[in-house]
Amino acid sequence: MKPFSLWVLLLLSCMPLLAQEHKPNIVMLFIDDMGWGDFSCFGNADAQTPNVDRMAAEGIRFSQFYVNAPICSPSRCALTTGQYPQRWRVTSFLNNRADNERRGVTQWLDLSAPTLARLLQQNGYATGHFGKWHLGGQRDVNEAPPITAYGFDQSLTNFEGMGPKLLPLTLKPGDKEPGKIWEDAESLGEPVTWMLRSKITSGFIDAALPFMDQAQANGKPFYINLWPDDVHSPYWPPVDQWADGKRGLYLSVLKEMDRQFGRLFDHIRNSPTLRENTLVLICSDNGPEPGAGSAGPFRGAKTRLFEGGIRSPLIVWAPGLIKADQVGSHNESSVFAAFDLVPSLLKLAGIAVPQSITFDGEDISPALLGEKNVSRSAVLCWRRPPDRKSWPSMSLPDQPDLAIRDGNWKLLCSYQGQNPQLYDLVKDRGETTNLAANHPEIVEKLVKAVTAWHQSMPPDNGPQLAREPMPPKGMRKKKKAL
Numbered sequence: 001m002k003p004f005s006l007w008v009l010l011l012l013s014c015m016p017l018l019a020q021e022h023k024p025n026i027v028m029l030f031i032d033d034m035g036w037g038d039f040s041c042f043g044n045a046d047a048q049t050p051n052v053d054r055m056a057a058e059g060i061r062f063s064q065f066y067v068n069a070p071i072c073s074p075s076r077c078a079l080t081t082g083q084y085p086q087r088w089r090v091t092s093f094l095n096n097r098a099d100n101e102r103r104g105v106t107q108w109l110d111l112s113a114p115t116l117a118r119l120l121q122q123n124g125y126a127t128g129h130f131g132k133w134h135l136g137g138q139r140d141v142n143e144a145p146p147i148t149a150y151g152f153d154q155s156l157t158n159f160e161g162m163g164p165k166l167l168p169l170t171l172k173p174g175d176k177e178p179g180k181i182w183e184d185a186e187s188l189g190e191p192v193t194w195m196l197r198s199k200i201t202s203g204f205i206d207a208a209l210p211f212m213d214q215a216q217a218n219g220k221p222f223y224i225n226l227w228p229d230d231v232h233s234p235y236w237p238p239v240d241q242w243a244d245g246k247r248g249l250y251l252s253v254l255k256e257m258d259r260q261f262g263r264l265f266d267h268i269r270n271s272p273t274l275r276e277n278t279l280v281l282i283c284s285d286n287g288p289e290p291g292a293g294s295a296g297p298f299r300g301a302k303t304r305l306f307e308g309g310i311r312s313p314l315i316v317w318a319p320g321l322i323k324a325d326q327v328g329s330h331n332e333s334s335v336f337a338a339f340d341l342v343p344s345l346l347k348l349a350g351i352a353v354p355q356s357i358t359f360d361g362e363d364i365s366p367a368l369l370g371e372k373n374v375s376r377s378a379v380l381c382w383r384r385p386p387d388r389k390s391w392p393s394m395s396l397p398d399q400p401d402l403a404i405r406d407g408n409w410k411l412l413c414s415y416q417g418q419n420p421q422l423y424d425l426v427k428d429r430g431e432t433t434n435l436a437a438n439h440p441e442i443v444e445k446l447v448k449a450v451t452a453w454h455q456s457m458p459p460d461n462g463p464q465l466a467r468e469p470m471p472p473k474g475m476r477k478k479k480k481a482l
Contacts, residue, residue: 048255067337068085074092096141100141119354130208237249282314305400
């Protein structure tokens with residue numbers, strides 16, 4: 001064989017490896033119950049988050065990013081599947097078996113659902129989930145699939161997922177010994193490691209770093225979910241950072257979480273190969289718990305369909321991929337949501353979507369890399385959690401059932417389209433002035449669109465529960481028993 005032919009054969013044989021080397025590594029940080037205004041780079045004057053702020057200064061901040069539900073499990077479902085969570089009957093937080101049935105939600109995410117991790121795994125990625133799952137395997141739902149069944153090579157979770165886990169020890173000033181919560185969660189997977197609740201984010205990072213290094217050693221790109229328990233209540237900061245009141249404890253947990261993130265960020269930043277080919281995305285799963293975090297200028301909080309419940313800060317860091325003149329920029333115009341990240345990340349990884357899968361999310365990858373301030377073309381729709389028409393313990397009144405965003409317009413209404421509220425989010429991002437009476441043609445159009453979307457989705461028990469009182473405490477989330 002001629003030397004030239006040998007060279008061609010060698011080059012062709014190396015092409016798969018070369019292509020794989022250029023697939024970006026992806027790290028998805030999904031923080032729990034953090035408000036839009038809680039990072040100091042998004043305006044928090046009460047606490048500093050220097051490690052996250054540095055990522056923003058080296059990346060891009062997005063102001064008009066949404067999650068697809070104002071509460072945990074459905075928000076995570078959308079980010080996992082690229083589809084509306086209503087399609088999979090994940091419309092509120094997954095709880096014990098009886099309460100899931102009462103609310104008309106599934107016991108766990110159906111294994112037939114598409115997942116970003118599985119598609120990446122099938123195309124050569126090492127995939128790991130480190131942190132909260134909350135898509136099945138909690139309380140007495142102990143036959144849910146393991147997290148690895150959804151496309152992850154390795155997992156480490158908390159008390160709301162099947163598989164190896166970190167479980168929290170609590171310690172406050174004056175305690176001689178730490179206490180245990182969620183101890184019955186040991187039945188949901190082993191091995192189990194108990195560690196102080198204030199350090200668990202570091203525990204997930206401890207597992208993620210060697211996973212990343214091993215993937216690099218094996219010549220594989222990696223995708224990692226880093227989904228901490230922080231900053232969800234109850235708040236357990238380090239004893240030496242204890243503070244007074246709910247807000248004070250929350251801010252202590254927020255600052256400690258940022259400090260623990262620093263080791264992850266530095267590990268990626270200080271490795272030349274990781275720095276130039278890794279995409280880190282940082283956001284929250286829903287708005288803040290009232291009285292703790294801050295939604296900044298927005299109305300509403302966790303469980304609410306107003307902006308404060310569904311708008312999330314987003315930071316994208318990728319020094320080797322983002323356009324140089326966009327580093328440190330603030331994208332205030334691109335409108336998109338968590339489920340749009342799934343087709344976008346697949347596009348950046350060079351992976352074609354199988355014809356059998358139809359995402360509700362759209363490819364907005366040019367915005368993530370600062371190439372163009374694109375937005376999704378289709379409207380965004382939301383349905384309230386079935387059990388959150390009101391939230392008396394948080395002094396929250398009855399809320400609308402549905403919401404839709406179309407361009408600058410945001411409309412909220414009942415399931416039947418009644419009691420419409422219409423806001424121009426460019427002129428009134430705080431949703432203070434209802435313009436429904438001034439624009440009946442826009443109201444008619446958006447009511448028709450959002451009620452049609454609602455009716456196209458599998459129902460939950462929201463209409464029935466709106467007429468019933470809150471369940472007794474034994475039916476709600478428990479801390480010590482499944």
